[in-house]
Amino acid sequence: MDNAAPNSSSSAAATAAAVAAAAASGNGVQGGDRPEDPSKQNLAQVTASIQRTLGLLHQLNLNVSSFSSASQLPLLQRLNALVAELDTMQKLAEGCNIQVPMEVVNLIDDGKNPDEFTRDVLNSCIAKNQITKGKTDAFKSLRKHLLEELEEAFPEDIEAYRQIRATSAAVIHRLSAFWKC
Structure with a gap:
């Protein structure tokens, strides 16, 4: 006892x-x-x-x-x-x-030690973050490759696409600045 x-x-x-x-x-x-x-x-x-x-x-x-x-x-x-x-x-x-x-x-x-739990959770988050970053980088590479291939096949359409993207990005930027106020 x-x-x-x-x-x-x-x-x-x-x-x-x-x-x-x-x-x-x-x-x-x-x-x-x-x-x-x-x-x-x-x-x-x-x-x-x-x-x-x-x-x-x-x-x-x-x-x-x-x-x-x-x-x-x-x-x-x-x-x-x-x-x-x-x-x-x-x-x-x-x-x-x-x-x-x-x-x-x-x-x-x-x-x-309860710090082991914190360490394990952080290591798990880091591993998942690296996997997600790898997927994001792969999609960016695919997008870039597709745009290059499409530009060779349809140069006028890709130029119009880039102008539309630039315009919509500017509008989104202005709206995000407006909503921060």
């Missing part, structure tokens, strides 16, 4: 620390960086509550590991303080919209 309690406690502490780190860095918070966002306003309070809870868990671990009948009252007081802090944390967390992917929680439960 001595081994089970610290492991589950350290796993819970690691999960809480990861959620606090994600909250502090703004990861997973919906609504952007607007200061009037209520979830951003409660974020610091939730993070502080998580830190207080971790401190209480540490104190409880120390009390339990050196338990004697004389330390029963302080242990009960710390348990009551932990319950009150968890209640406070739950009430504060209702105002925040922080989403932690289950993969991150599973990594933490397995004793691994």
Whole structure:
């Protein structure tokens, strides 16, 4: 039993620390960086509550590991303080919209670094981006080749096509400038 309690406690502490780190860095918070966002306003309070809870868990671990009948009252007081802090944390967390992917929680439960998840997601995005860029470059090359072939076969039509493209590009540019205002 001595081994089970610290492991589950350290796993819970690691999960809480990861959620606090994600909250502090703004990861997973919906609504952007607007200061009037209520979830951003409660974020610091939730993070502080998580830190207080971790401190209480540490104190409880120390009390339990050196338990004697004389330390029963302080242990009960710390348990009551932990319950009150968890209640406070739950009430504060209702105002925040922080989403932690289950993969991150599973990594933490397995004793691994949650940064592995971020690294894997970024590597996956980079690979998909390279594939998409390759496809885009292939289509650009095909377009260029087709225009060259068509210009040899139909020079007048290609010149008219280029004028139409230039005119429509100018109109699109003016409209995009108008809509930015």
